[in-house]
Amino acid sequence: MRLLKLITLALSLVLPVAGAWADEEAVPIGDAERGAKVFNQCKGCHQVGAGAENRIGPHLNGVFGRHAGGLDGFAYSKGMQRAASDGMEWDLRRLDAYLENPRALVSGTRMSFRGLKNPADRDDVLAYLRGFSDSPQNIPEAAPTAQHREVDLPPDVLELVGDTAYGEYLSSECKTCHQQDGSDAGIPSITHWPEEDFVVAMHAYKQKLRPHPVMQMMAGRLSDEEIAALAAYFKDPD
Amino acid sequence: MxxxxxxxxxxxxxxxxxxxxxxxxxxxxxxxxxxxxxxxxxxxxxxxxxxxxxxxxxxxxxxxxxxxxxxxxxxxxxxxxxxxxxxxxxxxxxxxxxxxxxxxxxxxxxxxxxxxxxxxxxxxxxxxxxxxxxxxFVDGAVPGWDVSAQNAMPHAYKGGSQTELLKAQIEAMPEGGTYVMVAPPNPFRCPPGPYERISMVAHKLKAENPTAKIIIADPKANFSKQGLFEEGWQKHYSGMITRIGPDFGGENVTVDPAAMTVDIDGEIVKADVCNVIPAQxxxxxxxxxxxxxxxxxxxxxxxxxxxxxxxxxxxxxxxxxxxxxxxxxxxxxxxxxxxxxxxxxxxxxxxFPAKFSNTCWSLINAEDGVKVGATYEATDEKIVKVDGFISQTGEDADLRRATYQESLGWYSGITSDMFG
Incomplete structure (x- = not known):
């Protein structure tokens, strides 16, 4: 069954490249058949497959490898435009993070979806969507986007209780750019975020999953405890 | 009290x-x-x-x-x-x-x-x-200049009336006139500042006085964001800006505020505007x-x-x-x-432990913003750099525009942080 899925997926993806699916090291993302069912909850906004068009959300043909905000004629949110100008591209890792919690990856996105919390659901729906994108995965020297890299944070990191007083001190560094009153002109608002979203977002910068160089640098030197402290403070900074 | x-x-x-x-x-x-x-x-x-x-x-x-x-x-x-x-x-x-x-x-x-x-x-x-x-300013840093000459040759390196004066002088330049900047040696306030200023002066002159010339006499071999500025000057203000570095005598400068001349390594330049930024x-x-x-x-x-x-x-x-x-x-x-x-x-x-950071945004032309930044921490000896980044040459217009927008956000942020 597993092998069959792999072959089906490979066939649907890389037909033009002879022998490309012979790479036995390739790991399937998930169960594409099951992913088609998971995708039912996305259909209200997104189309995929032959004749797919932009609706409430952009169509998802060729989403793997697409530049964020990259479809002409779709009115993206300011947040997505910012990610686009920062150079974000939809590879497997980012799609997975986005599906898990859209707002944690792209602040201010209009995708009002609470996220697929079950990793298997994400794997499967991504395996399904993968069938509608070109496949650089098995092409020599192309980035191995089909390799699933884990972005989940260990539970102990998510469960850290932040030291609010320390967070307030650390926050003074954030406030040179991000305004206390939550204004978001030019620079996003970071106040009143749910703690977990804040923690995930900061770790996404720290792991260089989110693209912005200033934030990668700022998050890069924060410990897990310091990120938790900031999240605890910014949850209710007033 | x-x-x-x-x-x-x-x-x-x-x-x-x-x-x-x-x-x-x-x-x-x-x-x-x-x-x-x-x-x-x-x-x-x-x-x-x-x-x-x-x-x-x-x-x-x-x-x-x-x-x-x-x-x-x-x-x-x-x-x-x-x-x-x-x-x-x-x-x-x-x-x-x-x-x-x-x-x-x-x-x-x-x-x-x-x-x-x-x-x-x-x-x-x-x-x-x-x-x-x-x-x-260090007394005698630029021979011929002292603060009593700051109306003839403004430094405009403290915000306010000096900035207004410099802008007014640029607006009063004759057609095809010459703007000279005497740049400071290290270390000085705002390392990209003189070069952002050159960009802004060039932007203004290109629109209002396109045959005007800009000369920088610079005692430093290199300067902050040099590759980014030089790329931008070439792209937006080609032929307008000449920088004379120390290899061509850019550190050997004397000014005469009464005559409005600048002596750069023996060559006398008549300046319509002379912006002297002395050592600090x-x-x-x-x-x-x-x-x-x-x-x-x-x-x-x-x-x-x-x-x-x-x-x-x-x-x-x-x-x-x-x-x-x-x-x-x-x-x-x-x-x-x-x-x-x-x-x-x-x-x-x-x-709490000391943590520091810095980011400097500079504007090269309309919506063409660049930035450089780093994080720092304290050691017993000094504050040391931990990590840093800089904008890259050849970035696309969207990214440069976003960087400029970000600098506007930063300005609002830091001034709220300073003044409440």
């Missing part, structure tokens, strides 16, 4: 805050005097007052009622900002945070008695003194207080305390601290470390 004719805005607020404040360390409220209301001093005053919730008496001494930020003053020259948009006042620090704002000059520091003397008379006692005076040193009060070594005030990065006197903290451009550039962002970052240390010393509040 022995004060004559001093204006204490907001003392009422401070007094009411006192009622709720705990008495700490067995005395009346400990007193902090902050000298200089810029990115370092205003931030320090605000954070100490805000976070001590009235437990510390904070007085900010700043001569001007309206403060013009030096950062973004180049954008005013380039026509991207109104002067009013870079003007700030101290009303909120007084009314919302209970800071005593005194508009006066500090002319003396008695480190034994722990008092500062004001030009208007009187003295203010302190438990901790925070000096954030910015820069002054710590604001004079640091020297008066006796806490400088050479041109700058050495500090311990853990707390921003003077290496000479532990009751004095020094912030921003005036310091010799290590790897951080002299910038408003740096001063603001250092102010928060100092504020935490001052509160911990005076009220026993928690002390």
């Amino acid at each position: 022995r004060l004559n004719r001093r204006r204490f805005i907001g003392t009422g607020v401070a007094a009411s805050a006192t009622l709720a404040a705990p008495m700490v360390m067995g005395q009346a409220r400990p007193r902090v005097i902050v000298v200089g209301g810029g990115a370092g001093g205003a931030t320090a005053a605000r954070y100490i007052a805000k976070d001590s919730q009235g437990a510390v008496d904070v007085t900010l001494v700043e001569p001007t009622r309206t403060y013009y930020t030096c950062f973004f003053s180049n954008l005013y020259i380039g026509g991207f900002r109104e002067l009013g948009s870079i003007a700030h006042s101290y009303g909120t620090l007084a009314s919302e945070y209970g800071v005593n704002v005194v508009h006066d000059w500090v002319v003396g520091v008695d480190r034994d008695a722990k008092t500062v003397a004001l030009a208007g008379g009187g003295a203010l006692p302190y438990d901790r003194l925070v000096l954030s005076p910015g820069i002054d 040193k710590a604001g004079r009060i640091c020297e008066i207080a006796g806490i400088t070594e050479g041109n700058w005030a050495p500090v311990d990065g853990h707390t921003m305390q003077s290496r000479v006197d532990e009751n004095i903290h020094v912030l921003g451009d005036a310091t010799n601290q290590g790897d951080m550039p002299k910038s408003g962002f740096s001063a603001n970052s250092q102010a928060k470390v100092a504020a935490t240390a001052v509160r911990a010393a005076l009220t026993g509040s928690r002390a």
